Amino acid sequence: xxxxxxxxxxxxxxxxxxxxxxxxxxxxxxxxxxxxxxxxxxxxxxxxxxxxxxxxxxxxxxxxxxxxxxxxxxxxxxxxxxxxxxxxxxxxxxxxxxxxxxxxxxxxxxxxxxxxxxxxxxxxxxxxxxxxxxxxxxxxxxxxxxxxxxxxxxxxxxxxxxxxxxxxxxxxxxxxxxxxxxxxxxxxxxxxxxxxxxxxxxxxxxxxxxxxxxxxxxxxxxxxxxxxxxxxxxxxxxxxxxxxxxxxxxxxxxxxxxxxxxxxxxxxxxxxxxxxxxxxxxxxxxxxxxxxxxxxxxxxxxxxxxxxxxxxxxxxxxxxxxxxxxxxxxxxxxxxxxxxxxxxxxxxxxxxxxxxxxxxxxxxxxxxxxxxxxxxxxxxxxxxxxxxxxxxxxxxxxxxxxxxxxxxxxxxxxxxxxxxxxxxxxxxxxxxxxxxxxxxxxxxxxxxxxxxxxxxxxxxxxxxxxxxxxxxxxxxxxxxxxx
Numbered sequence: 001x002x003x004x005x006x007x008x009x010x011x012x013x014x015x016x017x018x019x020x021x022x023x024x025x026x027x028x029x030x031x032x033x034x035x036x037x038x039x040x041x042x043x044x045x046x047x048x049x050x051x052x053x054x055x056x057x058x059x060x061x062x063x064x065x066x067x068x069x070x071x072x073x074x075x076x077x078x079x080x081x082x083x084x085x086x087x088x089x090x091x092x093x094x095x096x097x098x099x100x101x102x103x104x105x106x107x108x109x110x111x112x113x114x115x116x117x118x119x120x121x122x123x124x125x126x127x128x129x130x131x132x133x134x135x136x137x138x139x140x141x142x143x144x145x146x147x148x149x150x151x152x153x154x155x156x157x158x159x160x161x162x163x164x165x166x167x168x169x170x171x172x173x174x175x176x177x178x179x180x181x182x183x184x185x186x187x188x189x190x191x192x193x194x195x196x197x198x199x200x201x202x203x204x205x206x207x208x209x210x211x212x213x214x215x216x217x218x219x220x221x222x223x224x225x226x227x228x229x230x231x232x233x234x235x236x237x238x239x240x241x242x243x244x245x246x247x248x249x250x251x252x253x254x255x256x257x258x259x260x261x262x263x264x265x266x267x268x269x270x271x272x273x274x275x276x277x278x279x280x281x282x283x284x285x286x287x288x289x290x291x292x293x294x295x296x297x298x299x300x301x302x303x304x305x306x307x308x309x310x311x312x313x314x315x316x317x318x319x320x321x322x323x324x325x326x327x328x329x330x331x332x333x334x335x336x337x338x339x340x341x342x343x344x345x346x347x348x349x350x351x352x353x354x355x356x357x358x359x360x361x362x363x364x365x366x367x368x369x370x371x372x373x374x375x376x377x378x379x380x381x382x383x384x385x386x387x388x389x390x391x392x393x394x395x396x397x398x399x400x401x402x403x404x405x406x407x408x409x410x411x412x413x414x415x416x417x418x419x420x421x422x423x424x425x426x427x428x429x430x431x432x433x434x435x436x437x438x439x440x441x442x443x444x445x446x447x448x449x450x451x452x453x454x455x456x457x458x459x460x461x462x463x464x465x466x467x468x469x470x471x472x473x474x475x476x477x478x479x480x481x482x483x
Contacts, residue, residue, distance in 0.1 A: 017036050071101055080378040161185045249264060257307075306346075
């Protein structure tokens with residue numbers, strides 16, 4: 001008898017989505033899909049607004065990663081006001097933005113690992129759901145919980161000092177930034193009482209990495225084989241091939257490490273990237289045009305960035321990068337759960353970069369804004385914590401936005417997430433007659449590895465139960481579980 005399972009909503013992710021899994025008569029998975037059930041209309045909302053409002057407006061897409069949208073929009077408008085494509089800013093403007101960006105990376109990666117992922121690692125994929133959550137972590141692993149809370153607080157304070165406030169700030173403006181860092185702010189981050197200083201953050205970032213590597217040694221089969229498959233990988237890289245989370249050229253490699261996008265100018269991204277629409281999701285499916293829809297899909301995010309970059313330009317993270325690359329003999333890493341390993345290496349890199357920037361006198365003084373000859377089109381690309389983020393704007397003679405095209409990080413990972421869902425569903429559910437909570441959570445673990453923001457918008461606080469129903473071929477109810 002054929003049947004269908006619906007997992008709704010997917011939990012411990014930002015935004016709302018559901019998974020449907022259809023089985024054939026033999027009880028094997030026939031089709032698995034991740035559905036995005038919310039509509040995101042910001043590309044329409046901003047049309048007709050003055051272009052300089054965009055960096056403030058579009059960050060309302062998300063309460064978790066507003067800094068990423070804020071900076072991507074500002075970078076696009078830098079082009080429109082004639083300030084170049086990133087390197088054209090004043091030293092103060094660029095470095096203040098970078099400090100804001102690394103603060104965002106640090107707090108976002110910490111939030112994801114400690115609050116959303118660690119419960120599955122500490123209590124098991126099929127652990128008791130009553131404790132398999134952040135409250136359970138706080139009760140059973142107090143030291144880890146304290147690290148997670150204080151590390152995120154530090155990153156949030158960096159954002160507040162550079163953007164004006166922790167969420168939905170106003171620091172980045174077309175052509176630059178609107179404030180300096182004060183001496184008091186700098187000293188509080190460099191010399192603050194433990195644990196709220198940058199040296200402690202670097203120490204804790206290293207400790208989190210050591211924890212994960214130790215966990216991996218003890219659970220190699222789970223971490224390495226949970227969901228793995230070949231794909232293309234895409235990200236920004238610095239022109240010399242270094243990992244650069246703020247600015248660079250667009251690079252993509254295939255499963256063998258061969259470049260399929262060879263460091264191209266992202267102002268022309270639409271010559272290389274297109275999007276497919278499918279009827280069952282509000283989220284599009286991007287692909288590399290030359291590779292076609294079937295083969296051109298790609299992954300973005302921590303796993304992709306460490307597959308495309310040649311090196312990391314900070315010493316501690318570079319050392320960890322070398323260990324990470326040696327694990328796959330230098331070849332691209334295709335293991336879904338290794339996103340967490342890559343994410344923590346980036347967390348360490350972000351902490352190191354924050355320390356470098358805090359010691360730079362350009363943050364304390366210097367010109368904040370630069371402008372040149374205005375044009376009517378600009379593209380801003382940035383590496384958000386979840387992956388490559390595209391913002392494209394066009395304006396008219398009245399300085400009004402006439403076009404906005406946003407390809408958010410989670411959209412880029414749409415096809416990979418669907419493939420991971422299908423892989424894990426087949427592995428855990430083929431031939432099974434009974435729904436178990438652990439099976440359902442395993443599917444969600446695959447999704448959480450990508451740290452998706454499914455709606456890329458703020459969402460309401462409140463209890464949203466997980467309900468799964470088992471139906472026969474005629475949609476008659478066989479079983480239902482609710483948590």
